[in-house]
Amino acid sequence: MKNYKTLIVILxxxxxxxxxxxxxxxxxxxxxxxxxxxxxxRAPGVPVATTQLCSAGDIDLGPLEIMLTVLRNVxxxxxxxxxxxxxxxxxxxxxxxxxxxFQDPNTRFLDPEQLKLVREAAEGRFHGIxxxxxxxxxxxxxxxEEHLVVITPIDSGPAAKAGLKSGDHIIAIDGRDVLPLDPxxxxxxxIKEERKKAVDRNLLKKHIESETKRIEEGIPILKAERMLTxxxxxxxxxxxxxxxxxKPIKVKVKTQDFTVEPVSWTLVNDGRFGYIRISCFSNSxxxxxxxxxxxxxxxxxxxxxxxxRDVAAGDLETVLSVARLSVPERVxxxxxxxxxxxxxxxxxxxxxxxxxxxxxxxxxxxxxxxMAEALAVALRDNLSAKLVGESTxxxxxxxxxxxxSDGSGVSITxxxxxxxxxxxxxxxxxxxxxxxxxxxQMKEAIKILESLAKRSxxxxxxx
Amino acid sequence: MSRLGVDxxxxxxxxxxxxxxxxxxxxxxxxxxxxxxFTASLQLLPQRLESLLLEGQSKSQTEPLPVIExxxxxxxxxxxxxxxxxIDERKLTYSAIRGxxxxLNDPFTRFLDPEEYKSMREENEGNFTGIGAQLDTNKDGEVYIKEPLPDxxxxxxxxxxxxxxxxxxxxxIKGLDIEQVVKMIRGPAGTKVKLGLRxxxxxxIIYKVITRxxxxxRMVKSQxxxxxxxxxxxxxxxxxEQCDTQFDQALTQLEKRHLKGLIxxxxxxxxxxxxxxxxxxxxFIDSGPxxxxxxRGGQKNPIYVKEEKHNHKRYPLVVLVxxxxxxxSEIVAGAIKDDAVxxxxxxxxxxxxxxxxxxxxQDGSAVAITTAKYLTPSGxxxxxxxxxxxxxxxAPDTFEVGDLKTxxxxxxxxxxxxxxxGILPESVLEELKRAAQAKTPTAATAAASAQSxx
Numbered sequence: 001m002k003n004y005k006t007l008i009v010i011l012x013x014x015x016x017x018x019x020x021x022x023x024x025x026x027x028x029x030x031x032x033x034x035x036x037x038x039x040x041x042r043a044p045g046v047p048v049a050t051t052q053l054c055s056a057g058d059i060d061l062g063p064l065e066i067m068l069t070v071l072r073n074v075x076x077x078x079x080x081x082x083x084x085x086x087x088x089x090x091x092x093x094x095x096x097x098x099x100x101x102f103q104d105p106n107t108r109f110l111d112p113e114q115l116k117l118v119r120e121a122a123e124g125r126f127h128g129i130x131x132x133x134x135x136x137x138x139x140x141x142x143x144x145e146e147h148l149v150v151i152t153p154i155d156s157g158p159a160a161k162a163g164l165k166s167g168d169h170i171i172a173i174d175g176r177d178v179l180p181l182d183p184x185x186x187x188x189x190x191i192k193e194e195r196k197k198a199v200d201r202n203l204l205k206k207h208i209e210s211e212t213k214r215i216e217e218g219i220p221i222l223k224a225e226r227m228l229t230x231x232x233x234x235x236x237x238x239x240x241x242x243x244x245x246x247k248p249i250k251v252k253v254k255t256q257d258f259t260v261e262p263v264s265w266t267l268v269n270d271g272r273f274g275y276i277r278i279s280c281f282s283n284s285x286x287x288x289x290x291x292x293x294x295x296x297x298x299x300x301x302x303x304x305x306x307x308x309r310d311v312a313a314g315d316l317e318t319v320l321s322v323a324r325l326s327v328p329e330r331v332x333x334x335x336x337x338x339x340x341x342x343x344x345x346x347x348x349x350x351x352x353x354x355x356x357x358x359x360x361x362x363x364x365x366x367x368x369x370x371m372a373e374a375l376a377v378a379l380r381d382n383l384s385a386k387l388v389g390e391s392t393x394x395x396x397x398x399x400x401x402x403x404x405s406d407g408s409g410v411s412i413t414x415x416x417x418x419x420x421x422x423x424x425x426x427x428x429x430x431x432x433x434x435x436x437x438x439x440x441q442m443k444e445a446i447k448i449l450e451s452l453a454k455r456s457x458x459x460x461x462x463x
Numbered sequence: 464m465s466r467l468g469v470d471x472x473x474x475x476x477x478x479x480x481x482x483x484x485x486x487x488x489x490x491x492x493x494x495x496x497x498x499x500x501f502t503a504s505l506q507l508l509p510q511r512l513e514s515l516l517l518e519g520q521s522k523s524q525t526e527p528l529p530v531i532e533x534x535x536x537x538x539x540x541x542x543x544x545x546x547x548x549x550i551d552e553r554k555l556t557y558s559a560i561r562g563x564x565x566x567l568n569d570p571f572t573r574f575l576d577p578e579e580y581k582s583m584r585e586e587n588e589g590n591f592t593g594i595g596a597q598l599d600t601n602k603d604g605e606v607y608i609k610e611p612l613p614d615x616x617x618x619x620x621x622x623x624x625x626x627x628x629x630x631x632x633x634x635x636i637k638g639l640d641i642e643q644v645v646k647m648i649r650g651p652a653g654t655k656v657k658l659g660l661r662x663x664x665x666x667x668i669i670y671k672v673i674t675r676x677x678x679x680x681r682m683v684k685s686q687x688x689x690x691x692x693x694x695x696x697x698x699x700x701x702x703x704e705q706c707d708t709q710f711d712q713a714l715t716q717l718e719k720r721h722l723k724g725l726i727x728x729x730x731x732x733x734x735x736x737x738x739x740x741x742x743x744x745x746x747f748i749d750s751g752p753x754x755x756x757x758x759r760g761g762q763k764n765p766i767y768v769k770e771e772k773h774n775h776k777r778y779p780l781v782v783l784v785x786x787x788x789x790x791x792s793e794i795v796a797g798a799i800k801d802d803a804v805x806x807x808x809x810x811x812x813x814x815x816x817x818x819x820x821x822x823x824x825q826d827g828s829a830v831a832i833t834t835a836k837y838l839t840p841s842g843x844x845x846x847x848x849x850x851x852x853x854x855x856x857x858a859p860d861t862f863e864v865g866d867l868k869t870x871x872x873x874x875x876x877x878x879x880x881x882x883x884x885g886i887l888p889e890s891v892l893e894e895l896k897r898a899a900q901a902k903t904p905t906a907a908t909a910a911a912s913a914q915s916x917x
Contacts (some may be wrong), residue, residue: 002551009475009478012475012479012482013478013479013482013804014482016479016480016482016486017482017483017485017486017488017489018481019483020482020484020485020486020487020488020489021486021489021490022486023486023487024486024487024489024490062539062552062553063552063553063555063556063557064531064534064556065824065825066556066560066824066825066826066828067530067531067534067556067559067560067563068531068539069824069825070560070563070564070574070830071530071531071826073822073830073832074564074572074830074832076565077759077820077822077832077834078567078572078759078832078833078834079569079759079817079833079834079835079836080759081759084525084526084527084565085564087525087527087528087529088527088528088835089527089566090530090563090564090566091527091528091529091530091533091563092566093527093562093563093565093566094530094534094559094560094562094563094566095533095534095537095559095562096562097558097559097561097562097563097565098534098538098555098556098558098559098562099537100536100558100562101554101555101558102545102547102548104547104844107545107547124666166700202860202861205860230605243533247742248898336527337544337546338543338544338545338546362654386827397546398546400544402537402540404528404533405528406526406527406528412540412541412544412545413545413546413547414544414545414546415546
């Protein structure tokens with residue numbers, strides 16, 4: 001009886017010790033991560049740099065000290081007293097301006113709504129016109145302006161239905177110009193040019209007035225992006241510049257919230273070959289892809305067409321889980337990081353019966369972007385899979401998200417993927433092995449698979 | 464179970480609590496190598512337990528971000544991980560400060576980098592070191608001397624208007640911006656600069672070595688508009704430390720030529736120093752406040768007329784204003800209108816009723832912070848509203864300021880002043896007012912003027 005009681009007490013003491021330990025470690029973690037937490041959207045195998053919060057004493061002097069002095073002066077002297085919510089806004093705007101000065105489309109501040117969009121895209125849910133949009137720098141003469149471009153219209157989304165294509169430049173929304181980050185460049189250029197030439201003041205004034213009007217009525221590019229991806233029900237008339245078209249095209253698009261089925265598959269060519277379409281890399285893509293491969297293997301198809309056209313969203317982790325099912329235990333690529341670090345990214349092993357081992361053709365186009373490009377090139381370099389279609393988008397950036405405590409976030413370019421063997425494709429895009437226009441791509445892919453199948457048959461018969 | 468009395472429970476509970484605390488401290492013990500670290504964590508124990516309790520309560524709402532902590536965390540992360548161009552911490556932080564201030568929704572609270580602050584100081588002091596010549600670009604894109612200012616090194620060295628600058632210190636300047644050329648010519652007082660000049664009618668390039676000096680801006684331009692009736696005209700370009708002295712001199716000059724009525728031109732005047740506005744305003748107001756400063760917190764501090772500025776006679780007065788007359792100009796115009804010591808002619812003023820304080824920072828940059836509001840003597844806040852003129856006269860599309868033939872506003876101001884002086888009948892005034900009402904305001908205003916109001 002006595003022993004029994006002592007045992008209980010000792011047990012309780014141990015429990016309390018454990019409880020204390022966990023509470024403390026949890027609290028410690030929170031203290032460092034509470035305000036700036038690193039989101040799970042990041043590359044595996046890379047150590048997470050926990051960002052320690054700085055107490056006032058630790059803050060690096062220099063520029064930061066200047067900022068602190070400015071903040072203190074504003075707190076003490078600004079004509080209207082500063083509220084905590086003012087300070088929250090100040091923090092956001094400081095980050096927004098600082099990150100914008102990088103002039104890097106992937107390094108930017110994300111408002112809570114925008115961060116939500118990124119998160120939902122990982123679940124296959126999309127809003128607005130249903131397109132992955134991006135900024136592309138376009139240089140004309142001395143002016144370098146950012147254009148709002150359609151990287152990828154998402155399958156079954158309003159943009160795809162309305163006929164928007166990857167690579168389209170959206171230059172106006174409802175007749176209002178989409179303005180670059182610095183909208184005054186053009187006006188300044190006009191003034192400069194006019195000053196050099198004959199000074200016709202009236203003409204100059206007219207130029208400036210029309211430019212002022214354009215800027216006043218226009219929509220800043222970041223706002224335009226928000227408009228086109230927001231959850232409100234709206235209809236927009238977009239003015240679009242397209243390669244090959246002489247005049248801007250007008251397209252009417254209604255916004256809509258929708259969910260994309262990430263993977264679909266079918267048999268082609270009388271069941272000889274399989275076709276798998278990946279519409280987006282969401283959390284359920286690897287699992288669905290595996291099922292598709294399994295089904296096709298059970299149907300004993302001789303070759304596989306993997307359709308990666310118009311796929312942009314997705315993170316490295318998901319793409320690696322897909323790659324695993326065709327090229328396990330190989331090098332997916334190299335992640336080039338700051339300070340000249342180059343880290344090989346290995347694909348995990350995978351049991352034999354789950355892996356696709358037959359011949360493979362990958363369909364790509366200008367909408368094959370970011371991680372989809374990385375996958376395409378990894379398949380080519382490791383498996384000599386043929387790429388059929390058009391040059392890809394050409395953005396190998398690795399982007400890391402930081403989530404801030406108020407629901408907003410920061411996205412930062414933290415690296416660049418380098419293919420295992422192929423050369424760097426930043427800006428240029430991956431050149432396909434066989435170029436084909438969109439209507440011919442499937443036909444070309446089948447042709448390649450057929451010739452591959454024939455070859456394997458002939459090698460068999462020779463043996 | 465009845466034997467489980469209080470005397471037994473207390474030690475057990477105590478033991479349990481001790482175990483919890485030991486567990487709580489264990490991570491620190493494991494992490495720390497030295498004894499003092501452990502004692503430090505012992506001392507922090509109460510705070511840590513407290514913050515643990517507090518956190519449970521305030522978890523629901525998302526706190527606003529702490530400015531400096533968030534910024535430095537993101538900056539540290541960028542420094543460690545950003546892939547791309549080298550990070551210039553100073554440049555980034557300057558952008559961040561600008562962004563931070565933009566959140567206050569007050570365009571006048573702004574950051575000035577060292578270069579901007581320096582040129583602002585020069586403007587406010589009303590002098591700079593250089594050679595004292597106004598430069599411009601001609602239609603071939605060449606930089607030329609528009610006007611060597613009187614009593615300056617440029618003038619003394621024999622630089623003439625319309626000389627085209629071809630080289631500075633032996634370096635050809637072809638293709639350079641006017642700003643770049645100005646930068647090359649400017650420098651510390653006492654140093655020399657060699658200009659290569661091309662002059663019409665002279666085949667060879669003329670070289671002039673000029674010693675840089677402190678040169679004063681001319682803030683005041685004055686002339687006798689109507690010698691017969693003694694009508695003088697004074698234009699004030701900006702309110703800086705020099706302008707009251709220069710105004711005093713100009714008025715004395717005009718008085719020598721039998722001044723009887725005065726036109727004060729504040730068009731295009733973006734303002735400047737509050738003190739200068741009070742000085743100039745005092746010259747027109749008899750008594751009472753020139754302006755009322757409403758401090759943070761609402762306290763009102765009137766700034767009264769400076770009696771020592773009453774060293775001239777009072778004359779019938781017309782003040783010209785337009786939409787670029789801002790800040791200090793509006794203090795003067797507002798006081799004159801409120802006290803009815805003059806008539807305002809022109810268009811509505813800019814509407815800036817906020818006072819900024821410039822605070823210099825450690826690294827040569829500065830921050831201008833809106834620290835107070837100002838009200839006109841009668842207590843009106845003109846911010847974002849502007850001051851309506853007594854007689855509205857729109858400016859034509861193109862005109863030359865001070866030229867009676869093209870400057871319609873000045874011509875009308877002259878008529879108004881003549882009525883006030885009794886030279887023209889009252890009916891002229893009525894007619895002017897009617898004309899202003901009949902005319903729908905045309906939007907044709909000089910957008911090209913890039914003056915930023917201060």
